[in-house]
Amino acid sequence: MRSTTGHTTTAFLDRLAEYDRTARTAARGYLADPDLSRHLLDPAGDYLDRNGKGLRPALCLATCEAFGATVEDAVPSAAALELLHTAFLVHDDVEDGSELRRGKPTLHRLYGPALAVNAGDGLAVLALGALRDNDQRLGRALSARVLAEFVFMARQTVDGQARELGWQRDNRTDLTPDDYLDLIMKKTCWYTTVLPLRVGALIGSGGQADLEPMLRFGFFLGAAFQIRDDVLNLVGSTKRYGKEPLGDLREGKRSLILLHLLAAASAADRARVEAFLALPPERRSDAAVADLAALVHAYGSIAFADEFAHGIARSAAAAFEEAFAAVPDSPPRRFVADLVPFMVDRDR
Amino acid sequence: MRSTTGHTTTAFLDRLAEYDRTARTAARGYLADPDLSRHLLDPAGDYLDRNGKGLRPALCLATCEAFGATVEDAVPSAAALELLHTAFLVHDDVEDGSELRRGKPTLHRLYGPALAVNAGDGLAVLALGALRDNDQRLGRALSARVLAEFVFMARQTVDGQARELGWQRDNRTDLTPDDYLDLIMKKTCWYTTVLPLRVGALIGSGGQADLEPMLRFGFFLGAAFQIRDDVLNLVGSTKRYGKEPLGDLREGKRSLILLHLLAAASAADRARVEAFLALPPERRSDAAVADLAALVHAYGSIAFADEFAHGIARSAAAAFEEAFAAVPDSPPRRFVADLVPFMVDRDR
Numbered sequence: 001m002r003s004t005t006g007h008t009t010t011a012f013l014d015r016l017a018e019y020d021r022t023a024r025t026a027a028r029g030y031l032a033d034p035d036l037s038r039h040l041l042d043p044a045g046d047y048l049d050r051n052g053k054g055l056r057p058a059l060c061l062a063t064c065e066a067f068g069a070t071v072e073d074a075v076p077s078a079a080a081l082e083l084l085h086t087a088f089l090v091h092d093d094v095e096d097g098s099e100l101r102r103g104k105p106t107l108h109r110l111y112g113p114a115l116a117v118n119a120g121d122g123l124a125v126l127a128l129g130a131l132r133d134n135d136q137r138l139g140r141a142l143s144a145r146v147l148a149e150f151v152f153m154a155r156q157t158v159d160g161q162a163r164e165l166g167w168q169r170d171n172r173t174d175l176t177p178d179d180y181l182d183l184i185m186k187k188t189c190w191y192t193t194v195l196p197l198r199v200g201a202l203i204g205s206g207g208q209a210d211l212e213p214m215l216r217f218g219f220f221l222g223a224a225f226q227i228r229d230d231v232l233n234l235v236g237s238t239k240r241y242g243k244e245p246l247g248d249l250r251e252g253k254r255s256l257i258l259l260h261l262l263a264a265a266s267a268a269d270r271a272r273v274e275a276f277l278a279l280p281p282e283r284r285s286d287a288a289v290a291d292l293a294a295l296v297h298a299y300g301s302i303a304f305a306d307e308f309a310h311g312i313a314r315s316a317a318a319a320f321e322e323a324f325a326a327v328p329d330s331p332p333r334r335f336v337a338d339l340v341p342f343m344v345d346r347d348r
Numbered sequence: 349m350r351s352t353t354g355h356t357t358t359a360f361l362d363r364l365a366e367y368d369r370t371a372r373t374a375a376r377g378y379l380a381d382p383d384l385s386r387h388l389l390d391p392a393g394d395y396l397d398r399n400g401k402g403l404r405p406a407l408c409l410a411t412c413e414a415f416g417a418t419v420e421d422a423v424p425s426a427a428a429l430e431l432l433h434t435a436f437l438v439h440d441d442v443e444d445g446s447e448l449r450r451g452k453p454t455l456h457r458l459y460g461p462a463l464a465v466n467a468g469d470g471l472a473v474l475a476l477g478a479l480r481d482n483d484q485r486l487g488r489a490l491s492a493r494v495l496a497e498f499v500f501m502a503r504q505t506v507d508g509q510a511r512e513l514g515w516q517r518d519n520r521t522d523l524t525p526d527d528y529l530d531l532i533m534k535k536t537c538w539y540t541t542v543l544p545l546r547v548g549a550l551i552g553s554g555g556q557a558d559l560e561p562m563l564r565f566g567f568f569l570g571a572a573f574q575i576r577d578d579v580l581n582l583v584g585s586t587k588r589y590g591k592e593p594l595g596d597l598r599e600g601k602r603s604l605i606l607l608h609l610l611a612a613a614s615a616a617d618r619a620r621v622e623a624f625l626a627l628p629p630e631r632r633s634d635a636a637v638a639d640l641a642a643l644v645h646a647y648g649s650i651a652f653a654d655e656f657a658h659g660i661a662r663s664a665a666a667a668f669e670e671a672f673a674a675v676p677d678s679p680p681r682r683f684v685a686d687l688v689p690f691m692v693d694r695d696r
Binding site: 035036038039040091095111113118120121122125126128132140141144147148151155158159161165166 | 383384385386387388439442443444460461462463465466467468469470472473474476477480483488489492495496499502503506507509510511513514517
């Protein structure tokens with residue numbers, strides 16, 4: 001966590017770590033119930049104890065502070081976000097058959113798919129419990145608005161997940177970058193950036209802020225995050241990034257990188273890619289995956305995605321100024337601004 | 349649906365079918381969103397289109413009517429219950445590796461586990477959306493109480509599910525009938541009977557009813573239901589019951605029947621049962637399952653469970669009179685009373 005890049009300062013990383021600690025401690029608190037079985041609590045708590053970045057709760061807490069309330073006002077919401085994010089990770093890993101998460105075996109490999117699926121359900125239920133604590137802290141009206149944001153977000157997320165899994169199931173090879181951007185708005189941006197921003201602003205302003213500009217800023221910020229994630233899956237260090245290398249390629253995930261390759265490849269190379277995608281995932285050999293990775297490099301698909309992410313990050317920086325126009329300068333406001341370059345510079 | 353048993357009248361079955369139709373239509377309505385992907389909606393709607401009994405929403409709607417409000421007041425809650433029940437079924441089937449549900453292949457066999465897990469998540473999210481409709485119909489205070497009941501119930505259900513899966517994972521053979529009853533209170537009774545009764549009474553009385561006696565009645569009613577379910581898994585007709593025969597035995601499910609067998613068997617036969625349970629599920633042959641079924645019959649374990657269920661049903665009938673003491677006679681009140689014998693007489 002101490003390494004810095006060109007844009008990322010130690011002050012930013014310290015603040016990120018502090019927000020992460022606050023949200024994670026609160027999230028763990030919702031698991032501290034001796035009445036619950038260890039067969040629920042052990043798997044449900046596992047990913048929380050690994051070294052996540054905590055970007056989502058940090059964005060929510062910082063936005064709340066920047067808009068004028070205290071960190072404490074947004075803690076139950078940030079904890080709910082961390083719990084729900086963890087639930088998504090657990091189910092995602094089952095759905096994708098992933099091997100590694102945050103540098104260790106995925107939950108279904110440690111506990112079997114049955115307890116893993118159930119732990120994901122449990123985390124989602126605990127998130128709802130956390131949101132009920134908003135009634136007391138924020139009053140019933142504002143609490144109901146926060147809950148409505150979460151329900152709408154969860155709807156977008158499961159719909160996006162269905163679309164992505166459907167693309168793989170239907171073996172779609174006719175998708176455009178616009179299809180990809182529509183997908184990640186649903187699958188990634190709502191829960192990673194749009195909801196944290198909207199709920200942070202809602203609580204921070206006591207329900208007064210205009211949430212509309214958060215959609216645009218959240219979309220650009222989340223898209224930059226997701227495209228960087230796709231790039232890290234190909235070029236990142238397993239140690240830092242924590243997932244199995246080339247997992248996305250093996251799964252046939254329709255990332256911007258794969259879409260670029262399909263569009264840019266010669267007829268012969270495109271046929272090779274399509275032949276790979278036509279194989280059932282369990283029949284995609286290491287050699288075939290390495291072959292696909294070589295094509296991705298040869299056609300400049302990673303460089304394309306990287307450039308695309310930096311372009312979107314520039315749009316995010318402009319959208320930030322609009323969304324936070326009425327918000328006076330402060331350390332939390334600067335933290336949110338600094339998140340923009342961090343999304344595309346990060347190596348984990 | 350037309351067949352009647354000794355206790356079950358056509359009037360009861362007609363009313364059950366009518367409640368079921370009402371709740372199912374409302375539940376389907378929450379899936380009718382053209383913005384959602386067919387990769388979410390098709391699997392999510394699949395079990396809803398099969399021939400379920402609709403016991404849970406019927407109990408909720410009838411209790412609401414019996415306590416003095418209209419069916420319509422409880423429709424969003426009943427729809428949410430049906431959606432959440434369906435979500436549980438989908439995830440249960442994945443977790444247990446079940447083959448058949450309501451006479452057709454399980455969702456994960458039709459769509460693969462990834463889309464099935466996600467469809468279960470989607471159904472839970474849609475259930476939350478249905479509960480938000482209570483704000484307008486019931487007012488925010490009563491709506492929040494209904495939501496709190498659902499969140500508490502979901503917590504019990506995932507905890508019960510974890511315990512049951514944990515028993516199988518730990519290969520526990522030291523369990524007593526009391527352990528079993530504690531388990532099914534969490535795993536089955538909360539969502540099958542306790543919540544429908546409590547939410548029905550809450551809405552029906554405009555928040556005035558004492559919900560405490562519903563716990564006792566719901567426990568006896570739900571336990572009678574679950575034990576009958578365990579019996580049907582062994583002796584039911586696949587056509588009527590709709591699950592693969594002997595699925596519970598194959599999974600090594602710690603049903604009352606299996607616990608009785610472990611307690612009643614001779615040392616030699618108990619060793620055979622333990623050897624079976626020590627096998628990984630995929631290595632339990634048809635012949636070994638049939639062998640176990642023969643032991644279950646030989647030791648009278650099914651007759652024991654059946655008698656146990658009838659004893660619990662008698663307790664349920666007494667607890668009904670306490671829980672509904674203040675409620676005047678009416679067709680919906682009689683429907684709830686008639687549910688008690690139905691739970692143990694049903695063949696599906």
